Every structure is written in C-alpha cells, then in structure tokens.
Amino acid sequence: MYGCGKFEDSVFLGYIDRSLDEERMERVDEHMQSCEACLEEAAELTRVNAAMDADVPGALPEILYLRVFAEGGKFLGFSWNGPSARLVPASAVRSGEAERETLRAESGSLAVMLRPVDGFYELELDGAGDGAVRLSEPGALLPLWQGRAEGGKLLLRGVSPGNYEISVDGKAIHLSMG
Amino acid sequence: MKLNDEKIRALLHAYRENPSAWPSVEPALRSELELYVYRFPRLAYRQNADVCSDFYLWVLDRLEACVAHFPLDRPIRFKTWWNAVLRNQYTHYLRAKRRGERAEVPIEWMEEDLPVEAFAPEDASFENLRAGVSALPDADRLLLLFHYMPESVGAKEIMLACTVFGLPPSELLAIRSELVRLHAERADRTRALSENLSTETRAIGELRAAVYRLRLAGGEEAEARRHVLFAKIARREGRKAKIARELTRPDRESCAQVCRLLHGAANTRNRLEIATRRLRYEVLSRGARNAATA
Numbered sequence: 001m002y003g004c005g006k007f008e009d010s011v012f013l014g015y016i017d018r019s020l021d022e023e024r025m026e027r028v029d030e031h032m033q034s035c036e037a038c039l040e041e042a043a044e045l046t047r048v049n050a051a052m053d054a055d056v057p058g059a060l061p062e063i064l065y066l067r068v069f070a071e072g073g074k075f076l077g078f079s080w081n082g083p084s085a086r087l088v089p090a091s092a093v094r095s096g097e098a099e100r101e102t103l104r105a106e107s108g109s110l111a112v113m114l115r116p117v118d119g120f121y122e123l124e125l126d127g128a129g130d131g132a133v134r135l136s137e138p139g140a141l142l143p144l145w146q147g148r149a150e151g152g153k154l155l156l157r158g159v160s161p162g163n164y165e166i167s168v169d170g171k172a173i174h175l176s177m178g
Numbered sequence: 179m180k181l182n183d184e185k186i187r188a189l190l191h192a193y194r195e196n197p198s199a200w201p202s203v204e205p206a207l208r209s210e211l212e213l214y215v216y217r218f219p220r221l222a223y224r225q226n227a228d229v230c231s232d233f234y235l236w237v238l239d240r241l242e243a244c245v246a247h248f249p250l251d252r253p254i255r256f257k258t259w260w261n262a263v264l265r266n267q268y269t270h271y272l273r274a275k276r277r278g279e280r281a282e283v284p285i286e287w288m289e290e291d292l293p294v295e296a297f298a299p300e301d302a303s304f305e306n307l308r309a310g311v312s313a314l315p316d317a318d319r320l321l322l323l324f325h326y327m328p329e330s331v332g333a334k335e336i337m338l339a340c341t342v343f344g345l346p347p348s349e350l351l352a353i354r355s356e357l358v359r360l361h362a363e364r365a366d367r368t369r370a371l372s373e374n375l376s377t378e379t380r381a382i383g384e385l386r387a388a389v390y391r392l393r394l395a396g397g398e399e400a401e402a403r404r405h406v407l408f409a410k411i412a413r414r415e416g417r418k419a420k421i422a423r424e425l426t427r428p429d430r431e432s433c434a435q436v437c438r439l440l441h442g443a444a445n446t447r448n449r450l451e452i453a454t455r456r457l458r459y460e461v462l463s464r465g466a467r468n469a470a471t472a
Contacts, residue, residue, distance in 0.1 A: 013258050019253055042333075043351065050359040
C-alpha cells in the first residue's frame with residue numbers, strides 16, 4: 001500500500017513511471033493535489049527512480065569477503081566469495097562444523113578461527129600480514145578496535161555476539177554471531 | 179543504471195510457472211540484479227561502501243521473497259517496482275541494524291554536492307544557505323530548489339509549485355526526476371569544482387597575509403616581492419572567478435527542464451538570476467549578522 005491507500009499498488013507505480021492512460025493520470029493528479037501522504041510517497045519514489053536512472057559508473061567491489069555464522073555458541077558455517085571475488089549471500093553458506101576457515105588470495109592466505117567462550121567469542125586471525133586490522137560495526141564511522149597484527153597473528157578476546165566487519169589489508173570479513 | 183526488463187520478466191515468469199525451479203533461476207536473476215542492489219544505498223541514499231556491502235547481502239539473503247510478488251500481468255516497469263521494493267528493504271535493513279529505533283532513511287552528504295561557495299564566497303555555510311533559501315519569496319525559492327537542490331523538493335514544495343507554476347503534480351514530479359538524474363550525474367564534477375574553489379580561496383588568503391607581512395617589514399626588496407605576490411593574487415583571482423562562473427553557469431540540460439516550469443528560456447534565465455541575487459544577499463547579510471553577534 002502506498003500513501004493513503006486510495007489507489008492500488010499497480011496504479012500508484014504506473015503513475016510513478018507514467019505508464020497510466022491520460023484519464024487515470026488526471027484522476028491520480030487530482031488526488032495528489034489534496035493528499036500529502038500520497039504526494040510524499042510519490043515524491044520519494046520518483047526521487048529514488050531518478051537517482052537510480054543516473055548514468056554513474058560503478059562496479060562490485062573486488063575484495064575477498066568471508067561471512068562467519070555462529071549462534072548460541074554453535075558455529076554454523078562460512079559464506080565465502082571464493083576466487084571469483086564476488087559477495088555471496090547466506091543462502092549459499094557452506095555447511096560445516098569446522099571452526100577454522102582459510103581464505104586464499106594471490107597475496108597469501110588468511111586463516112580465521114572462531115571459538116565461543118563463556119557467552120563471548122574469541123577470534124583469531126593468522127596470516128594477517130603487517131597491515132592495519134580494524135574491527136567495526138557495519139556502516140559505523142569509528143571502529144570498535146584497530147591495531148596491527150604481530151607477525152601476522154592476532155587474537156581478539158571477549159567479542160560480544162552481534163554483527164561485525166573486520167578489515168585486514170583490504171579483505172573484508174563479515175561476522176554474524178548470535 | 180539499466181535493468182534488462184525483458185530478461186528479468188522472462189526469468190520471473192519461469193519461476194512463477196514452476197516455483198521449484200528457483201535454484202536454476204536464482205543465479206541468472208542474481209547476476210541481472212546484483213550490481214543494481216549493491217549500488218542502491220550509494221545512489222539513492224549516498225551511503226558508503228560498508229553499507230552497500232551489508233545491504234547487498236541483506237537483499238540477496240531474501241531475494242526469492244523480494245521478487246516473488248512482482249505483478250507480471252501489469253504493464254509496470256520492473257525497475258520502478260524493484261526500486262519500491264528496495265526502498266522498503268532498505269527501511270527494514272536500517273530498522274534491523276538499529277533495533278528499537280524508528281528507521282529514518284536520510285540522504286547523506288547532500289551539502290557536499292552543492293556549490294555553496296558560489297553563492298557566498300566569503301562566509302559560506304550550509305546553515306546560512308538553508309536559512310537564506312527559506313527567507314525567499316515562494317516563486318524564487320521553488321525555482322532555486324528545483325534547479326540547485328531537486329532532491330530536497332518534497333511534497334509540500336510540489337503542492338505549492340502546483341499553485342505557483344500552474345502545473346499538475348505529475349508534470350512537476352517528471353521535471354524534478356530529470357533534474358535529480360542530471361544532478362546525480364554532475365555531482366562528482368560539482369564537488370571537484372567546489373574543492374578547487376576552496377583551494378583558490380585559501381591560497382589567495384595566504385598570499386594576502388604574506389603581502390601584509392611584507393608591507394609591515396618595509397624596504398625595497400619587500401616592495402619588489404610584494405609586486406610579485408600581487409601578480410600571483412591577480413592570477414589566482416582570475417582562476418577563482420572562472421571556477422565560480424563554471425559552478426553557477428546554468429547547465430543547458432538542467433535549464434531546459436527548469437524552463438518547463440516557467441515557459442520560455444529568456445524568462446527562466448532572468449527569474450533564475452534574480453532569485454540567485456536575492457539568495458546571495460540573504461546569505462551574505464545572514465553571515466554578516468552572525469559575525470556581528472559573535
């Protein structure tokens with residue numbers, strides 16, 4: 001339902017992409033002049049349409065991407081982008097009981113280990129190189145923790161359940177821990 | 179960004195005929211939609227790459243449920259429908275990230291796209307600009323909003339514009355859509371010009387300070403050095419004026435759209451110029467008042 005709900009969805013969306021016949025367009029126009037809820041919705045949807053119509057170049061990120069799923073201290077599996085460097089949704093999660101997964105890249109490999117301890121998680125990275133490591137909540141401006149791995153190894157203790165992103169030298173690791 | 183309406187419809191048709199065929203339909207559908215989904219938060223809400231990745235995974239986790247209800251029997255473009263779905267998913271995504279809070283879908287960094295300095299080179303601030311815009315007469319305000327900030331034209335402004343310009347909402351929405359699209363395509367260039375303008379303004383300020391120091395120092399050598407600096411200032415002022423002209427010069431395609439509001443290119447140019455002057459006066463006088471208060 002869009003706006004005040006006077007028009008069915010297909011009519012409302014037809015008005016947005018101007019595919020309605022003249023008579024219907026006029027009828028919706030008439031309603032729009034007096035209904036702020038509908039006009040607000042139409043204004044927002046046309047704005048989104050126009051922004052998405054813009055010819056702005058862009059591509060999917062070419063990064064290594066790993067997603068770790070754990071719930072109630074039980075490790076569920078990994079979702080991994082693999083060598084094609086594409087992001088992978090949870091529906092493609094590889095099932096597994098292993099608590100260790102290794103990402104292989106041209107520049108080397110990064111092993112990720114996850115251990116539940118007393119309601120928290122211990123996260124160990126091996127092969128992180130000497131680059132900066134950053135643990136943050138997705139979309140947050142400031143990281144929760146940042147530092148460097150010594151000799152390529154890093155152990156983070158007491159990580160609460162939640163969603164995190166660890167960036168290790170351009171490799172993005174998403175953690176989803178219930 | 180483009181979507182292949184025909185191919186997507188065919189895939190959805192195959193899925194509708196036989197829902198158990200989802201595993202074979204999903205990869206093809208995903209490859210049609212994935213870049214579009216990934217870029218949605220960036221293009222529609224100016225979000226950063228972290229949010230784009232996270233939202234991408236959020237949508238692809240729910241892809242089947244998201245596309246299942248597309249009305250194949252209606253003549254709606256898939257893209258229009260998909261934008262509405264993504265907008266709703268984006269709200270759900272934000273709500274899930276900030277559990278318990280009301281999900282707002284703000285457009286980030288809008289002020290970065292605006293050539294603020296072009297309006298008030300000495301004392302520019304987004305707040306002054308916003309206050310200046312709201313102090314203008316309706317026709318001037320609407321004209322400037324449509325031309326420079328089409329994304330901020332909301333339902334209230336469109337309702338008012340119906341009366342001021344005598345056009346129906348559908349026409350105003352279409353004009354605004356074109357302006358939003360052009361604005362998005364030009365955003366990078368506007369940002370770069372705006373940064374160059376700031377660089378020139380800063381450099382001129384530093385040169386003026388150096389001239390002042392040399393004047394205090396006195397002597398023949400200082401005098402000669404001052405003349406060199408004057409020449410540099412003049413060159414930089416020329417460059418700055420050129421950038422400012424480029425920033426404020428109405429782009430032809432945008433102008434053609436704004437002309438649809440007022441009927442007539444000459445009339446639109448005049449009205450736009452008058453409105454810009456009024457706004458400059460408002461912004462500068464506000465800046466002066468703020469400085470006096472401070």
